[in-house]
Amino acid sequence: MFDLARALSRAEELTASRFPDHPGIAALLARARDDGLPHTQRTAALRLLGALFDEPLVGPQIVHLDIIGVCNANCVYCRDHSPYVNDREPWRNREMPYELAAQIGRAHV
């Protein structure tokens, strides 16, 4: 479970040690601290700070999981289904078992 207070504490440590006088970092940290802002905006500020510190403070905003590699189209620009592709990815036409996809969803949502 994400711990906002812990992430904020780490952001404060990193700011103090690496960028104590940087106005942009200070502004992001102020947004992360502002409990009047929606949680999503505070975590977005922490996500940016994590990227600047090269140390993730917040998990990804979006996770995209392709559970199926099958497609019934043949778009010419497709890297995997175009009729002009000779070396197809090995996962083409494979499907993730439903139970595995459901386990991943339950574990990470």
Ligand code: SF4
């Ligand atoms: S780009 Fe590829 S995967 Fe997407 S619809 Fe076209 S053929 Fe299917």
